Amino acid sequence: xxxxxxxxxxxxxxxxxxQVSRPIKTLGQNINGGAPQSVLPINQGRTYLAxxxxxxxxxxxxxxxxxxxxxxxxxxxxxxxNAGYVFDQSxxxxxxxSMMCVASVNSTPLTVWQ
Numbered sequence: 024x025x026x027x028x029x030x031x032x033x034x035x036x037x038x039x040x041x042q043v044s045r046p047i048k049t050l051g052q053n054i055n056g057g058a059p060q061s062v063l064p065i066n067q068g069r070t071y072l073a074x075x076x077x078x079x080x081x082x083x084x085x086x087x088x089x090x091x092x093x094x095x096x097x098x099x100x101x102x103x104x105n106a107g108y109v110f111d112q113s114x115x116x117x118x119x120x121s122m123m124c125v126a127s128v129n130s131t132p133l134t135v136w137q
Contacts, residue, residue: 047071047136047137048136048137049134049135049136050062050063050134050135050136050137051132051133051134051135052132052133052135053129053130053131053132053133054083054124054125054126054130054131054132054133055125055126055129055130056081056125056126056127056128056129056130056131057125057129058125059086059091059092059123059124059125060123060124060125061121061122061123062085062122062123062124062133062135063121063122063135063137064121065119065120065121066119066137067119068119069117069118069119069137070111070112070117071109071110071111071112071117071136071137072109072110072111072117072118072135072136072137073107073108073109073110073135073136073137074100074102074107074108074122074133074134074135075102075106075107075133075134075135076102076103076104076105076106076107076131076132076133077105077132077133077134078104078105078126078128078131078132079104079105080104080128081104081126081127081128081131082094082101082102082103082104082126082127082131083101083102083124083125083126083127083131083133084096084099084100084101084102084124084125084126085099085100085102085122085123085124085133086098086099086100086122086123086124087118087120087121087122088118088120088121090123091123092123092124092125093125094125094127122135
């Protein structure tokens, strides 16, 4: 009896069983300092988006649609060094617009999953 109860508790507590599999496309890009650049095109079917600043020292700002990204600027998502942001359906917002980014220094590495 204890074995069945233990197995049931393990299955109920396992987060891997509850996760939903989604197709992931990985994109790595070095972001320019000072001049915004296009990172993602419009994608009306986007259901998941994660962006990660992989620099240990530089800052990246990203914006969607016609908004021009600016570090610490209105309408921009500013990513501090080694920080990221996740948009998914559980948070209620997944931007489908194009995305542009700018960095505080040249060749700042950015990784995107969608």
